[in-house]
Amino acid sequence: MEKNSLLKIENLSSGYGSTIIVNDFSFEVEEGQILSITGSNGMGKTTLMKSIMGLIDARVGKVFFKNEDITDVSPDYRSKLGIGYVPQGREIFSALTVEQNILLPIYSRKNLKLNVQVKLQEIYNLFPILKEKKDANGSSLSGGQQQQLAIARALIFDPDIIILDEPAEGIQPSIVKFIGSTLINLSKNLKKAFIVVEQNISLISQLNSDCLLVEKGKLSKKIKSSDLNSIEKARSLLSLHK
Amino acid sequence: MVFLFNIFYQFGDSLAFLLLAAIGLAVIFGMMKIINLAHGEFITVGAYGTVVSGKVFNLPLPIAMVFGVIITVIFGLILEKLIIRYLYGRPLDSVVATWGISLIVSQSFLVIFGPSYEGLQTPMGNFKLGEFSYSEYRVFLIIFALLILVLLYYLFMKTSFGTLARATIENPNISSSMGVNVQNVYTVTFAIGAGLAGVTGALYAPTMTIVPSIGQAFIVSSFITVVTAGASPFVGLVPAAAFLGMVQTSVTFFYKSTIGLIAILCAVILIIRYLPQGFSGLILKTRSK
Numbered sequence: 001m002e003k004n005s006l007l008k009i010e011n012l013s014s015g016y017g018s019t020i021i022v023n024d025f026s027f028e029v030e031e032g033q034i035l036s037i038t039g040s041n042g043m044g045k046t047t048l049m050k051s052i053m054g055l056i057d058a059r060v061g062k063v064f065f066k067n068e069d070i071t072d073v074s075p076d077y078r079s080k081l082g083i084g085y086v087p088q089g090r091e092i093f094s095a096l097t098v099e100q101n102i103l104l105p106i107y108s109r110k111n112l113k114l115n116v117q118v119k120l121q122e123i124y125n126l127f128p129i130l131k132e133k134k135d136a137n138g139s140s141l142s143g144g145q146q147q148q149l150a151i152a153r154a155l156i157f158d159p160d161i162i163i164l165d166e167p168a169e170g171i172q173p174s175i176v177k178f179i180g181s182t183l184i185n186l187s188k189n190l191k192k193a194f195i196v197v198e199q200n201i202s203l204i205s206q207l208n209s210d211c212l213l214v215e216k217g218k219l220s221k222k223i224k225s226s227d228l229n230s231i232e233k234a235r236s237l238l239s240l241h242k
Numbered sequence: 243m244v245f246l247f248n249i250f251y252q253f254g255d256s257l258a259f260l261l262l263a264a265i266g267l268a269v270i271f272g273m274m275k276i277i278n279l280a281h282g283e284f285i286t287v288g289a290y291g292t293v294v295s296g297k298v299f300n301l302p303l304p305i306a307m308v309f310g311v312i313i314t315v316i317f318g319l320i321l322e323k324l325i326i327r328y329l330y331g332r333p334l335d336s337v338v339a340t341w342g343i344s345l346i347v348s349q350s351f352l353v354i355f356g357p358s359y360e361g362l363q364t365p366m367g368n369f370k371l372g373e374f375s376y377s378e379y380r381v382f383l384i385i386f387a388l389l390i391l392v393l394l395y396y397l398f399m400k401t402s403f404g405t406l407a408r409a410t411i412e413n414p415n416i417s418s419s420m421g422v423n424v425q426n427v428y429t430v431t432f433a434i435g436a437g438l439a440g441v442t443g444a445l446y447a448p449t450m451t452i453v454p455s456i457g458q459a460f461i462v463s464s465f466i467t468v469v470t471a472g473a474s475p476f477v478g479l480v481p482a483a484a485f486l487g488m489v490q491t492s493v494t495f496f497y498k499s500t501i502g503l504i505a506i507l508c509a510v511i512l513i514i515r516y517l518p519q520g521f522s523g524l525i526l527k528t529r530s531k
Contacts, residue, residue: 073419078419091413093408093416095409103402108420108422149337
């Protein structure tokens with residue numbers, strides 16, 4: 001494994017019941033890198049992300065994080081190692097307030113070495129709307145606000161990498177652009193790595209990162225960031241219609 | 243005045259019984275969706291734990307009650323580790339398994355302690371109002387039931403454990419991917435539910451005949467109160483118990499206790515028919531408008 005490889009997926013296959021969805025998938029993410037993963041609906045992108053998080057068991061292959069084999073460990077252990085997760089559809093806890101949603105990962109960690117109030121303030125500086133609504137119920141937020149909340153919830157415990165599954169889904173373009181620039185800043189300034197599963201070509205182009213195209217659960221194409229720096233190029237290379 | 247106090251006393255007694263019968267089940271069934279048909283036996287363990295430890299070690303009642311609750315928590319933890327943890331998300335399977343547990347436990351009590359066990363004296367005394375005499379302990383039970391509810395509300399709504407528990411119950415997978423050890427949360431929540439059933443058994447032990455089926459006296463009341471409370475037990479439990487208590491008290495006052503029980507069951511049928519989400523559904527709907 002390369003010295004600076006943060007997350008490494010090696011020949012991963014996974015699925016539901018007897019059906020294999022993700023088939024022999026391999027890739028690596030380095031510290032501070034943004035990696036986009038795209039493909040049409042039903043191609044296995046979300047299954048791949050759930051397999052990395054441990055929500056679906058790997059049938060074959062390995063998942064390494066900071067050189068540790070995490071293929072068989074539980075999702076909560078993976079989270080505690082430093083993997084943040086922003087699931088598809090955001091999955092905000094409707095029974096909790098905005099602030100309780102953000103602090104949930106903190107409550108589940110006993111020996112966290114960070115000042116929670118300072119971290120919370122940093123999160124609120126990043127997403128001011130969440131401070132305004134901190135006592136509101138999580139489900140009362142708009143789609144864009146919920147997406148910011150889901151990212152805040154993944155950021156609060158200072159993970160090394162965050163997996164975002166379709167963060168632009170159903171969100172107005174201005175918020176998508178804001179999310180894109182936030183991810184770029186976090187990657188540049190705090191050396192956070194991101195895996196962004198996305199079908200929104202403008203966000204992929206804005207992130208200007210390397211991109212993997214998934215087809216029928218397999219890695220079909222690797223595209224260099226330099227080939228995605230305009231929407232037109234991205235659209236023609238990725239053969240998507242969004 | 244005495245007449246009014248009499249009605250309030252009867253109502254409070256009925257309210258305390260319904261709340262204490264339901265409170266452990268509200269946590270286990272209401273929050274974890276485990277249909278725990280062994281809830282009555284948890285209460286039995288609490289009652290026997292109190293009475294037996296009180297008699298054998300000659301303990302003062304409050305200490306014996308604490309013993310009763312601790313024994314029930316341990317009993318609950320063992321059951322959770324051996325059986326219940328494999329039934330989360332499988333409500334129908336939980337019915338069969340907990341029914342089996344219920345039969346084994348009640349028969350075991352019959353074999354070990356015989357058909358009845360020497361009971362404890364009801365503590366505290368009586369006070370008189372007009373021509374009627376009232377038990378101070380019954381008044382204490384009313385206050386204690388409400389106090390437990392307040393504590394439970396605080397635990398689940400205001401503490402970090404409560405936040406973890408509510409998140410886990412809403413979405414265990416996503417909670418787990420946020421770092422929550424879901425299994426631990428389930429175990430602790432189940433132990434709290436079992437402990438609360440133990441509290442009920444311990445509190446009512448000095449007021450009842452100690453028989454292996456003592457828990458059965460609570461099981462119907464506990465389920466109808468939890469079902470009437472609806473999906474969010476902490477919101478719906480007090481209004482549900484108050485409503486059912488009112489129905490029972492008023493009908494019993496004018497007729498007799500059997501008719502009061504029939505009236506409660508009829509009221510529950512009407513509630514399920516017209517408020518399928520129970521009192522909590524109605525309250526949350528009104529609040530969101």
